[in-house]
Amino acid sequence: MRHRMTDIDWARRLALEPGAAVPLYYQLRERLRAVISECVPDTPIPAEKDLMAFAGVSRATARRAIGDLVQEGLLVARQGSGTYTAPAGVTSELGSRPAGFTETMARLGRKPTTRVLEARMQPCAADLAPALGLEAGAGIVFIERIRMLDDEPCMIESAHLPAELVPGILDQDLTGSLYGLLRLKYGLSPASGKETIGAVNADYRLAGLLHVPMAAALLATARSTVTEGGLPLEYTIRHARGDITVFSVELNDAKNALMGQGPT
Structure with missing residues (x-):
């Protein structure tokens, strides 16, 4: 007890x-x-x-x-x-259907808030091009936000979207659910994707934004999603505080998952 x-x-x-x-x-x-x-x-x-x-x-x-x-x-x-x-952990579910932070926290009965750090147009870097189905140098929208719970920084999200799919998105309210905005304004929903998870140490900037010591352990994820029709929709990098965030994965087919052949 x-x-x-x-x-x-x-x-x-x-x-x-x-x-x-x-x-x-x-x-x-x-x-x-x-x-x-x-x-x-x-x-x-x-x-x-x-x-x-x-x-x-x-x-x-x-x-x-x-x-x-x-x-x-x-x-x-x-x-x-x-x-x-450590405060009670926030669990982010990595299931078969991609879910955003706002949606996940609402399902858990939590009230998240968001602050936009940067939002701009920029050329697509060569290493991001395959995930977004673009040529290097094509226009993309970059949106970096800090996600908070009870006014405490929880994670930094850096989203990359093909600019041609989301005209005018920089004029929209970006402090709510990005997936909700994509669905309601542009008729785009992530249907499937791939997410990788790793551990990193906070650099000077991340430590300051997340209110953690330098070199503190962070959970880093990289997510790429596609629509129902297979259209590349986003590539998002998240850096989450290891003392607050826990990722859980639902394994629908244990055999395939262990073999590395499960659904993404």
């Missing part, structure tokens, strides 16, 4: 064994990991000076243990506020 921890609980659970062969930072990290697993999301953990007192370690040791758990996504460091256990 998850619960809130008192100072007495922290002091009792973080008492280390100085004479043990295992390094102190490792002992502290693993004790913190065990306590975190019992805490409710968004539980503040003790400040560095308190951890030093509870565990009997130096500031460098406390910082190293905390830093490891931040990298793993179990803790979240919030500038000017402190360090907290």
Whole structure:
């Protein structure tokens, strides 16, 4: 059962064994990991000076243990506020039908908000051309947005669309569902696609936008979709906070999926 921890609980659970062969930072990290697993999301953990007192370690040791758990996504460091256990994860479903962030969050009962970072016309780069069914240099629309939940940055989305399919889209409201806009204004809906997932570390810009430390673990996805008629519709790159976002995949045909032959 998850619960809130008192100072007495922290002091009792973080008492280390100085004479043990295992390094102190490792002992502290693993004790913190065990306590975190019992805490409710968004539980503040003790400040560095308190951890030093509870565990009997130096500031460098406390910082190293905390830093490891931040990298793993179990803790979240919030500038000017402190360090907290990770908030409840947002699950983005990767099923057989592509779904957008707004649609997914609405289905989960959450209220997302969006801020547009950039929206412009640009030539299609050679490495994007195959996914969009275009020649290199053809016109595309680039839309970069930051997606938030409860005013907390969740992910950065960078969408690329063939310009000829979406005339005038830059004059539209881009703070809502992009898929909804494509469907209602242009009669275009993603029917199928392919999404790949990897892990990356936040660079300076991503760290600033997502409110995470430099080199924090992020989930990176690249999605290409096509319409029912097979027309390439989008290529979208997402960088999501690893402490908030979880991707789940529905496997309709386990045998084919394992063989790499499942539907995209």
